[in-house]
Amino acid sequence: MKNDPLLQPLTLKNLTLKNRVMLTSHEPAYPEDGMPKALYRAYHVERAKAGVALTMTAGSAAVSRDSPPVFNNILAYQDEVVPWMRELTDACHEHGTAVMIQLTHLGRRTRWDKGDWLPVVSASNRREASHRAYPKKAEIWDIERLIRDYADAAERMRAAGLDGLEIQAYGHLMDQFWSPLTNELEGPYGGSLDNRLRFTFEVLDAIRRRVGEDFLLGVRYTGDECLPGGFDARDGMEISKRLKRSGLVDFLNVVKGHIDTDPGLTDVIPIQGMPSAPHLDFAGDIKREVDFPTFHGAKIQDVATARHAIASGKVDMIGMTRAHMADPHLMRKVIEGREEEIRPCVGANYCLDRIYQGGAAYCIHNPATGRETTMPHTIAPAETRRKVVVVGTGPGGMEAARVAAERGHEVVVFEAADAPGGQVRLTAQSERRREMMGIIDWRYERCQALGVTFHFNVFAEQEEVVAESPDVVIVATGGLPNEEALAQGNELAVTGWDILSGHAKPGRNVLVYDDAGDHTALQAAEVIARSGARVEYMTADRALAPEVMAMNLVPYMRTLQVLDTTFTPTFRLVALRREGDELVASVESDYTRVGKERRVDQVVVNFGTLPMDDLYESLKPLSNNQGMVDYDKLIVGDPQPIVASDDTGAGFQLFRIGDAISHRNTHAAIYDALRLVKDL
Ligand SMILES: Cc1cc2nc3c(=O)[nH]c(=O)nc-3n(C[C@H](O)[C@H](O)[C@H](O)COP(=O)(O)O)c2cc1C
Ligand code: SF4
Secondary structure (H helix, E strand, C coil), X not given: CCCCHHHCCEEECCEEECCCEEECCCCCCCCECCECCHHHHHHXXXXXXXXXXXXEEEEEEECCCCCCCCCCCCECCXXXXXXXXXXXXXXXXXXXXXXXXXXXXXXXXXXXXXXXXXXXXXXXXXXXXXXXXXXXXXXXXXXXXXXXXXXXXXXXXXXXXXXXXXXXXXXXXXXXXXXXCCCCCCHXXXXXXXXXXXXXXXXXXXXXXXXXXXXXXXXXXXXXXXXXXXXXXXXXXXXXXXXXXXXXXXXXXXXXXXXXXXXXXXXXXXXXXXXXXXXXXXXXXXXXXXXXXXXXXXXXXXXXXXXXXXXXXXXXXXXXXXXXXXXXXXXXXXXXXXHHHCCCCCCCCHHHHHHCCCCCCCECCECCCCCCCCCCCCCCCCCCCCEEEEECCCHHHHHHHHXXXXXXXXXXXXXXXXCCCCHHHHHCXXXXXXXXXXXXXXXXXXHHHXXXXXXXXXXXXXXXXXXXXXXXXXXXXXXXXXXXXXXXXXXXXXXXXXXXHCCCCCCCEEEEEECCCCHHHHHHHHHHHHCCCEEEEEECCCCCCCCCCHHXXXXXXXXXXXXXXXXXXXXXEEEEEEECCEEEXXXXXXXXXXXXXXXXXXXXXXXXXXXXXXXXXXXXXXXXXXXXXXXXXXXXXXXXXXXXXXXXXXXXXXXXXXXXXXXXXXXXXXXXXXXXXXXX
């Protein structure tokens, strides 16, 4: 362990980082009133306690009022931020973790209809595709005030006791000045590279003069926009060298690409099914040629890749951000030689996609992340050992079994299939979604290490469950596709599940109708389009697959557009009938009630699932609580009331979780399980 490259210290000026793993800056949208309060602090402290060397807090903390928060950012332009950042910093310092912050002005990457309704400012009037605001072109008085704002915000962070900060220059105001695509200024701040960089160096100079020499200062920037007409890797190398030569900064934090569109953002921050560590060599090239402390992180999810990044000397600090969202104790497990226990980040990107919809960042399979003030990352042992029966091994059932076992209970699990996974196993049929199995595999391994008994190929009914004499029964039987949603011709449709499982072969001319808006229909469309069929994807929604969200939509579109899939929003599939070899689909618009027809040879539907609740209903009369959940206690994270077994000994507590209640998603099922079972 001592020789582990990841565990070697790194000294930057007066600061020694105790190892080489950092959280790169990421705004999980946990601030309250723009301030990093108790939850924000708890989130960072949990990771600090476990040994991460540096946490780059915030993500895009706003330096100016005309950089309003688009994803609940920290408001670094308010003096009130100082005591909150001080509390967070002191608490992390107690565990030997250095604390910095990312400051930014979002430029055009925000909206004018937020915060104070000021016009958005940039170096041109060009709109950013993702956020849609048409900016004003910065005037000299804007530039002067923005430089002051950066320096003021930096001074606040020094006053709060932080170790340093970085400014953001990929897709935000700073590099909107750098890029010929977004800088249309004339005069000292537009035109030549010198001029386009002028704003950056004036900001850095102003910050340095305010914070002094000891305070660490860096830039997180893109070294290649990867856009025709943008600045390329050669310019990026030149910018890197100038940053070093300026003597104003202490480290570089290298990014590659552009984030002004969803596909661009997804290439910068790759999701599941995309290559691991795609920009590491690029960052390594900059480090080698510039010879300066270099940080980098982009889809480095596993410790082996992180170790390689450091051992090979490509970079000095490696970011493992989503990896720490999935497992905040990653570093503790590395330090203690328990790497096999790390809960893997499966790249589902639920975390990041949620913040772009205005939600908080939650990890698809760690529901305690972002809920540190109510949900535990470490399960405490129970005072009394009880017998817990879990039925179903989808994500909810597996979490229930794991958490019950961590509490020291005797756990027996029934599963009708021959292997664990439920719907996750189905979604993982697509090569691109294979990483999803990490959600199940990690839990299965933990359960096996904790002595859980699994009975596969058993369709458990009341009799099997009661025969175990359980104290608690968790029904996690999931759901089955809804096949009864049409007014007529339900029997003529196949479901998305049929396609994914291989039970139905793709047709030649196919209508895929998506009501649920989750991954299933798009995945099925992908399978069908890849088989060479003509596909029309239709939904009554006004947007495609809203539950899939922005970055997760990217790989689907990249496949489906190439394969010439047609997309038809705002039309609802109403009924089907057969005419000879053809299926005739009646479709209708909610807006006009205009009816149309489609003639195809296959119709694939995704109407979500209906709960498989027979077992639950049959157990209810035998249970002590009739399946009832005390929602007030559930919400605050308190134990459910235990009702003593009746005289017959047959009484038990009964709960159901996940899609066995109603069609939701993986995170919901796992959260159901954690918050019920953590106190059993
Ligand atoms: C919820 C979330 C919010 C993020 N916000 C920011 C941000 O504000 N600024 C930034 O530079 N990067 C942001 N990132 C990107 C991360 O710093 C990091 O570059 C990215 O997650 C890739 O690294 P990883 O694969 O180790 O997670 C964010 C990431 C996540 C998951
Ligand atoms: S939601 Fe997915 S990408 Fe985000 S931390 Fe969790 S496992 Fe990783």
